[in-house]
Amino acid sequence: MLSTMQDVPLTVTRILRHGATVHGRSEVVTWTGEGEPHRRSFAEIGERSAQLAHALRDDLGVGRGDRVATLMWNNAEHVEAYFAAPCMGAVLHTLNLRLPSEQLVWIVGHAADRVVLVNGTLLPLLAPLLPRLETVEHVVVVGPGDTSVLDGCRPAVHAYEDLLAGKPTTYDWPELDEREAAAMCYTSGTTGDPKGVVYSHRSIYLHAMQVNLAESMGLTDADITLPVVPMFHVNAWGLPHAVFMTGVGMLMPDRFLQPAPLAEMIETVRPTHAAAVPTIWQGLLAELAQKARDITSLRTVTIGGSACPPAMMRAFEDQYGIRVCHAWGMTETSPLGSLAHPPGGLTPEEEWPYRISQGRFPAGVEARLVGPDGDFKPWDGESAGELEVRGPWIAGAYYxxxxxxxxxxxxKFSPDGWLRTGDVGVITPDGYLTLTDRAKDVIKSGGEWISSVELENHLMAHDAVAEAAVVAVPDERWGERPLAVVVLAEGGADVTYEELRAFLADRIARWQLPERWTQIGEVPKTSVGKFDKKVLRAQYAARELEITTVGG
Amino acid sequence: MLSTMQDVPLTVTRILRHGATVHGRSEVVTWTGEGEPHRRSFAEIGERSAQLAHALRDDLGVGRGDRVATLMWNNAEHVEAYFAAPCMGAVLHTLNLRLPSEQLVWIVGHAADRVVLVNGTLLPLLAPLLPRLETVEHVVVVGPGDTSVLDGCRPAVHAYEDLLAGKPTTYDWPELDEREAAAMCYTSGTTGDPKGVVYSHRSIYLHAMQVNLAESMGLTDADITLPVVPMFHVNAWGLPHAVFMTGVGMLMPDRFLQPAPLAEMIETVRPTHAAAVPTIWQGLLAELAQKARDITSLRTVTIGGSACPPAMMRAFEDQYGIRVCHAWGMTETSPLGSLAHPPGGLTPEEEWPYRISQGRFPAGVEARLVGPDGDFKPWDGESAGELEVRGPWIAGAYYxxxxxxxxxxxxKFSPDGWLRTGDVGVITPDGYLTLTDRAKDVIKSGGEWISSVELENHLMAHDAVAEAAVVAVPDERWGERPLAVVVLAEGGADVTYEELRAFLADRIARWQLPERWTQIGEVPKTSVGKFDKKVLRAQYAARELEITTVGG
Known part of the structure; x- marks a missing residue:
């Protein structure tokens, strides 16, 4: 039996129309690094998005489904592109300006971007790549910058404001199917080529609603949010869409992401909420210790990207009255996967175990833990499995x-369509996720998983150990077993493997204790400083490590 | 270009699964009128919903799309029916127990309900109707009550707990299309037959998300809500679905809707939020003046159904620190149409004009004002038009x-599919709605609308006038003109129509001044005490009123 409800698509266009009218007075405030910050109302952004759409269609020939790339900081013009491209039926493709050149070139080609909008201050990054960006026909320069670096380049070059000037401030936005592509973002992919996630109008709309739920970021038009997280990083966690839905003001840092200007813009514009990765906030704490600034307008900071050290959470709370809320997500999850608000009715101390977890799933994200043999693990807070998720804003494929x-x-995708996150963790009965390892690093032993990270943390807590890496090695009886690789601390040369093993035995289950041990001078690292366990596994396979067997 | 996101339907089943697991410890607390209130966890409700679904399918033969009616108060068992019927693919049909018997009989027949779940305490209402409820095959009695009134009735009679006993506590819920019917509700329809609105899984899901937005009711699992609004009244404004999405506790009043037990249950269970029509809260104020109770656990009360007197809003705020928030909606809008949170950054006094309006539209509700000639009126806070709305939880047809x-x-529906609300009002540039009249009562004069309610209010402010009704009468030149019908107050016999017209002239635009006046002994009223303007228009048409022409 069918319902009698209207069949109205969930589109970015609906968000834009609403924000530019009902919340037309709300503002995007862009930090300029000098003098007053730049203010632009949602109504003006609505008009300029229409002008941009006219320019893209009429001057640059952008049609339905064409990819429009941005290489831009967080600023009002980037918000205009966020709405103009999807609402006209094109696809916004945000380029991560921190990627290696090779990857950027590959990504632009794979997406077949026809237009690149680029901040003038980023031209030095783009210009050298242009000869290899074969699909790009137009470069649109946004804001000031030295355009001489574009002299003689193949694509046509336009100035953003010149394109918009004189264009109509309304646009007859097309009726779109909510499952059409609206935006895309590539994962940075440490192995293999980057993978493109194509967000739909529907997924963006539903995700923006979730961001606005009281249980998530829960902002209203009395708030101002500061997305330090870049707009090229999973749609700035959906904030630009979310604020147009509810009229939340938005402070945009542009390229001023260093601790000093961040502290200054918080003191000046007084946001009530911010969203960023932990390292940014660690730097802010250090900056504030050197030069006092009033950042007490902030009530909540949503932290994602990687786990936030509890000490830092306490520092923000104790020193500035700012509550840090952990969130977990990835490019494939739009990104809101879980959020670590503790359950109601607890004391502050009782809240901590929940707050340092990766958080609780919202109704839109179904989760399950899959063990090494494909069996589903219970939500008992102890049984580890690879996290798989399903939901209307979760990717089901790559472009x-x-x-x-x-x-x-x-x-990456199970046969029944769930996303395999590559993260291993446990879930409590009330749906709080704690990640314990990456699936590629976890040790599969006799149908159960042993967390390499847990073993490493325990080993490194021993005074004699400077560094420790634990990797899986093949084992005839158990499938895999852990190999403990230790770097001894100065003065730790006397320790024996038996002692280290006994030390572990007090802390973990007996069946998880490593039998194979080796000692090296330094743990090999990746370019970003993480333990490079691939190298260790290869060295073990090539018999380049001297293994001592203990116990077992 | 298609997105790569998962295609996951928005269903009530997803809400149930989430609530019964992640928020399994949250509770529905049902008031029993004596002793401790009854507590049932969301996890238990999930299990019992599965049991009920087994009973409905296996014992009563309910299949996909079949209508399962409820004639029940707000209680935990009604919540179980709310989930069991839609999640198994059947359609929940909530019966309004306050409707006249004739309408109830008609509605059950029109919906072809096969099963009725009825609270034992409501059997005296149902039993006399049963012989005429020809489609009903099964009556399921929920809770205690005198079942002897069912002796010899045609449908099979079952006890709810007997049906559930021993059934499996899990159910293999079918995969549903999000556009399938989930629930239905009939408008009470003052003219003509009642009209059935059929909600989809999608509309219920999206509406529940909107209820949970910070800009709407904005509750989290630290809250307990008290839906005084009945579950047979537009899904209790979506609260049962909303709370299972976010773990909000729910206090259910069952049949104890009188001021004294309401005050007692608030003091005992300490809800933080409540939802009700204004008359209930007016009664609560009077009760509290007589017998003090601690109701300060309440932070916010959402008031809908009709406009809430500002004096009452101030009384709750000043005496109890409880903020009253106006909401507007109707059966056809699920019902959340608008909500009167003021914009951020205002002083308390500046907030009042916003707070006494019908409120602001959320992103899911597009609105437009249509003038008497079908022209769209601007959002200038002054131009009146009939409110039309469009959105994913707005009805586009009747069953x-x-x-x-x-x-x-x-x-009721425009050619392009928008819902004609039958309400006339104005909208401010920032999207706040103020309703001024019903479309059927408004006077269409020379392409503009004159609000009958506004004229009446001004006339009744004159000392000589006891009651006043203004109705549209045909006019050759202007299409329609207002006829002022007055009942003079004691001691008001000396007033002249010229004086009343001059009184109005100081308050409204000149072109709105009535030329036709008449005096009667009493304004005819409908059964619910509203002015019956149909009667006045008929009397005018039949020349039964003595008309005096003044000015014009």
Missing amino acids: GGADGEPERPED | GGADGEPERPED
């Missing part, structure tokens, strides 16, 4: 290129 | 019966 079919690699 | 096509009467 296969302009002429290709969507890609569903087996290691 | 046409088991074998009929959906009905789209012209006076």
Whole structure:
């Protein structure tokens, strides 16, 4: 039996129309680094989005489904692109300006971007790549910058404000299917080529609603949010869409992401909420210790990207009355996967175990833990499994290129369509997630998983150990067993493997204790400083490590 | 270009699964009128919903799309029916126990309800109707009550707990299309037959998200809500679905809707939020003046159904620190249409004009004002038009019966599919709605609308006037003109129509001044005490009123 409700699509256009009218007075405030910050109302952004859409269609020939790339900081013009491209039926493709050149070139080609909007201050980054960006026909320069670096380049070059000037401030936005592509973002992919996630109008709309739920960020038009997280990083966690839905003001840092200007803009514009990765906030704490600034307008800071050290959470709370809320997500989850608000009715101390977890799933995110043998693990807070998620703002495939079919690699998508996150963790009965390891690093032993990270943390807590890495090695009886690789601390040369093993035995289950041990001078690291366990596994396979067997 | 996101339907089943697991410890607390209130966890409700679904399918033969009616108060068992019926693919049909018997009989027949779940305490209402409820095959009695009134009735009679006993506590819920019917509710329809609105899984899901937005009711699992609004009244404004999405506790008053037990249950269970029509809260104020109770656990009360007198809003705020928030909606809008939170950054006094309006539209509700000639009126806070709305939880048709096509009467749905609300009002530039009249009562004069309610209010402010009704009468030149019908107050016999007209002239635009005046002994009223303007218009048409022409 069918319902009698209207069949109205959930589109970014609906968000834009609403924000530019009902919340037309709300503002995007862009930090300029000198003098007064730049203020632009949602109503003006609505008008300028229409002008940009006219320019894209009429001057640059952008059509339905064409990709419009941005290489931009967080600022009002980037918000205009966020709405103009999807609402006209094109696809916004945000380029991560921190990627290596090779990856940027590959990504632009794979997405077949026809237009690149670029902040003038980022031209030094773009210009050298242009000869290799073969699909790009137009470069639109936004804001001041030295355009001489573009002299003689193949694509046509336009100035953003010149394109907009004189264009109509309304646009007859097309009726779109909510499942059409609205925006795309590539994962940075440490192995293999980057993978493109294509967000739909529907997924963006539902995700923006979730961001606005009281249980999530819960902002209203009495708030101002500061997305320090870049707009090229999973849609700035959906904040630009969320604020147009509810009239929340938005402070945009542009390129001023260093602790000193961040502290200054918080003191000046007085945001009530911010969203960023932990390192940014660690730097802010250090800056404030050197030079006092009033950042007490902030009530909540949502932290994602990686786990936030509890000491830092306490420092913000004790020194500035700012509550830090952990969130977990990834490019494939739009990104809101879970959020660590504790359950109601607890004392502050009782709240901590919940607050340092990755958080609780919202109704839109179904989760399950899959063990090494494909069995589902219970939500008992102890049984570890790879986290798989399902929901209307979760990716079910990767972009296969302009002429290709969507890609569903087996290691990323289960046969029944769930996303394999590559993270291993446990879930409490009330739905709080704690991640314990990456799936590629976890040790599969006799049908159970042993967390390499947990073993490493315990080992490194021993005075004699400077560094420790634990990797899986093949084992005839158990499938895999942990190999403990230790770097001894100065003065730790006397310790024996037996002693280290006994030390672990007090802290973990007996069956998880490593039998294989080795000692090296330094743990090999990746370019970003993480333990490079691939190298250790290869060295073990090539018998380059001297193994001592203890116990077992 | 298609997105790569998962295609996951928005269903009530997803809400149930989430609430019964992640928020399994949250509780529905049902007031029993004596002793401790009854507490049931969301996890238990999830299990019992599964049991009920087994009983409905296996014992009573309920299949996909079949209507399962409820004639019940707000209690935990009603919540179980709210989830069991839609999640198994059937359709929950909530019966309004305050409707006249004739309408109830008609509605059950039109919906072709096969099963009625009825609270034992409501059997005296149901039993006499049963012989005429021809489609009903099963009556399920929930809770205590005198079942002897069912002796010899045609439908099979079952006890709710007997049906559930021993059934499996899990159910293999079917995969549903989000556009399938989940629940239905009939408008009480003052003219013509009642009209059935059929909510979809999608509309209920999206509406529940909106209820949970910080800009709406904004509750979290630290809250307990008290839906005084009945579950047979537009899904208790979506609260049962909303709380399962976010773990908000729910205090259910069952049949104890009188001021004294309401005050007692608030003091005992300490809800933080409540939802009700204004008359209930007026009664609560009077009760508290007589017998003090601690109701300060309440922070916010959402008031809908009709406009709440500002004096009452101030009384709750000043005496108890409880903020009253106006909401507007109707059966056709699920019902959340608008909510009167003021914009941020205002002083308390500046907030009042916003707070006494019908409120601001959320992103999910598009609105437009249509003038008497079909022209769209601007959002300037002054131009009046009939409110039309569009959105994913707004009805686009009425149920046409088991074998009929959906009905789209012209006076309720525009050709392009918007809902005609029948309300006339104005909208401010920032999207706040103020309703001024019903469309059927407004006077269409020379392409503009004159509010009958506004004229009446001004006239009744004159000392010589006891009551005043203003109705539209045909006019050759202007189409329609207002006829002022007055009942003079004691001691007001000396006033002249010229004086009353001059009194109005100081308060309204000149072109709105009535030329036709008449005096009667009493304004005819409907059964619920509203002015019956139909009667006055008929009397005018039949020349039964003595008309004096003044000015014009």
